[in-house]
Amino acid sequence: MKYYDKLIFELSRTGRTGYSLGQNEWGASTDALPAVLKRETDPELPEVFEVDVARHYTNLSQMNFGVDTGFYPLGSCTMKYNPKINEEIASIKGFQGLHPLQPASTVQGALRIYHDMNRALAALSGMAQFTFNPCAGAHGELAGLMIMRQYHLLRGDLNRTKVIVPDSAHGTNPASAAVCGLDVVVVKSNEHGLVDVEALKPLLADDIAGIMLTNPNTLGLFEREIEEIAALVHGCGGLLYYDGANLNPLLGVARPGDMGFDILHINIHKTFSTPHGGGGPGAGPVGVCEKLVPYLPVPKVVKAADGSFKIFGKPGVPPACQAKNTAGCEESAGQVSAYLGNFLVILRGYVYILSLGKQHVKWVGKYATLAANYIKESLKDFYKLPVPSICKHEFVFDGLIDDGSKVAADGTVEREGATTLDVAKRLLDFGFHAPTIYFPLLFHQAIMIEPTETESKETLDAFIAVMKEIACEAAEDPALLKSAPRNTPISRPDETMAARQPILKFADET
Numbered sequence: 422m423k424y425y426d427k428l429i430f431e432l433s434r435t436g437r438t439g440y441s442l443g444q445n446e447w448g449a450s451t452d453a454l455p456a457v458l459k460r461e462t463d464p465e466l467p468e469v470f471e472v473d474v475a476r477h478y479t480n481l482s483q484m485n486f487g488v489d490t491g492f493y494p495l496g497s498c499t500m501k502y503n504p505k506i507n508e509e510i511a512s513i514k515g516f517q518g519l520h521p522l523q524p525a526s527t528v529q530g531a532l533r534i535y536h537d538m539n540r541a542l543a544a545l546s547g548m549a550q551f552t553f554n555p556c557a558g559a560h561g562e563l564a565g566l567m568i569m570r571q572y573h574l575l576r577g578d579l580n581r582t583k584v585i586v587p588d589s590a591h592g593t594n595p596a597s598a599a600v601c602g603l604d605v606v607v608v609k610s611n612e613h614g615l616v617d618v619e620a621l622k623p624l625l626a627d628d629i630a631g632i633m634l635t636n637p638n639t640l641g642l643f644e645r646e647i648e649e650i651a652a653l654v655h656g657c658g659g660l661l662y663y664d665g666a667n668l669n670p671l672l673g674v675a676r677p678g679d680m681g682f683d684i685l686h687i688n689i690h691k692t693f694s695t696p697h698g699g700g701g702p703g704a705g706p707v708g709v710c711e712k713l714v715p716y717l718p719v720p721k722v723v724k725a726a727d728g729s730f731k732i733f734g735k736p737g738v739p740p741a742c743q744a745k746n747t748a749g750c751e752e753s754a755g756q757v758s759a760y761l762g763n764f765l766v767i768l769r770g771y772v773y774i775l776s777l778g779k780q781h782v783k784w785v786g787k788y789a790t791l792a793a794n795y796i797k798e799s800l801k802d803f804y805k806l807p808v809p810s811i812c813k814h815e816f817v818f819d820g821l822i823d824d825g826s827k828v829a830a831d832g833t834v835e836r837e838g839a840t841t842l843d844v845a846k847r848l849l850d851f852g853f854h855a856p857t858i859y860f861p862l863l864f865h866q867a868i869m870i871e872p873t874e875t876e877s878k879e880t881l882d883a884f885i886a887v888m889k890e891i892a893c894e895a896a897e898d899p900a901l902l903k904s905a906p907r908n909t910p911i912s913r914p915d916e917t918m919a920a921r922q923p924i925l926k927f928a929d930e931t
């Protein structure tokens with residue numbers, strides 16, 4: 422145990438002070454406080470020097486893993502590096518102190534950011550217009566499906582109650598469809614890990630509201646038949662929804678709008694970088710093609726003829742009471758959040774886009790793709806690659822090729838092999854965060870690796886070397902992996918309890 426692993430209460434010594442006004446020549450001292458402002462008894466705080474406090478909190482902050490301390494090959498969630506300029510701009514007082522009910526005339530700068538970000542996202546995705554009101558990806562999915570439903574309802578097409586979702590989809594897709602009151606129909610993947618078009622055809626009927634896809638899909642594979650899929654779905658009267666939580670592979674290279682998608686959401690906190698550990702904060706703006714613009718949720722920001730910006734649809738007022746404020750918004754699918762979404766996250770995304778600029782944003786998808794393929798090819802002799810083909814931003818292994826297990830001739834297990842969980846835990850000992858594991862559900866020992874576009878070749882090489890070393894350790898002595906991690910502040914917590922009932926404060930068990 423290191424000295425500073427001690428609780429700060431254990432370092433406490435009666436009478437020690439961290440900082441004191443003392444008694445200075447102007448008479449400033451706590452003695453000068455009026456009695457009514459003073460406590461009757463001292464609070465039970467540790468009595469330590471200032472330096473002890475600084476070390477205590479700095480050491481606590483180092484007990485966790487962060488993208489600022491090490492490489493994070495965390496697939497799908499794009500825990501990518503968050504440029505510090507985003508944080509600097511987002512901490513400007515004028516942005517932080519905004520109130521959602523301020524008159525539009527006092528927040529013209531912020532409204533202009535909404536307006537300009539709308540144009541930037543439209544240009545990058547091939548959509549006509551966005552709403553910024555949803556506060557997360559799943560929230561965007563719900564808003565997008567409400568728009569889909571509204572489109573069919575207002576055309577009097579009341580029979581369309583089903584949404585098609587591939588078996589490789591992110592779990593939020595079927596969940597959002599269900600929350601929106603739509604029934605989920607699963608379309609299976611073919612042997613190449615792509616949507617099975619022959620299996621899709623018989624599902625397409627006049628009860629289909631649309632299909633939810635992500636392209637490249639969760640295996641990081643590009644749906645090459647997307648144009649045929651779009652024609653088939655449109656042909657039966659349905660719409661195409663694009664799950665753009667992670668736009669990394671396409672950014673600056675291809676646009677969902679050009680592939681035939683009608684609605685999409687983008688996770689600003691993933692693709693356009695915002696620290697979002699522990700479930701927030703997020704922004705899941707939804708973009709739609711031209712014909713769906715009238716159904717976008719309110720409130721929204723519009724540019725008036727005189728160049729000023731206005732809020733259309735009164736923020737914070739339920740749709741039913743909006744009569745006076747929604748002229749031109751009568752067809753809106755409704756309201757999905759109280760105000761205009763998570764402004765500071767949208768601002769960070771805006772800064773990310775501006776700081777890359779048009780000329781550099783086009784490299785994001787290419788570098789993300791190159792990095793993923795480099796790791797995949799370097800490790801495929803050590804880890805099972807169930808779908809061997811060129812991937813986009815991410816790929817999935819299905820466990821170790823040699824997990825070190827030993828089985829006797831009669832079938833009895835003499836030695837348990839190392840699992841994907843063991844590999845992930847062992848990575849922590851080498852200073853790397855674990856990738857996403859056991860997702861997608863298509864494979865039993867899934868390891869999903871997404872390096873993103875920001876890592877140097879040296880970092881990728883170091884990761885590859887460690888992954889190879891772990892594979893060799895597993896083949897020789899799987900028990901070594903099963904007792905990992907050993908170099909972290911805690912080893913293996915109960916996975917479920919740690920997520921559902923985290924212990925966030927010290928509990929004296931004596």
Ligand SMILES: *Cc1c(COP(=O)(O)O)cnc(C)c1O
Pocket residue numbers: 497498557558559560591593594635664666667688703705
């Ligand atoms: C993260 C993710 C989502 C959900 O986004 P949240 O902001 O966590 O709600 C949906 N789809 C995919 C593919 C994702 O990676």
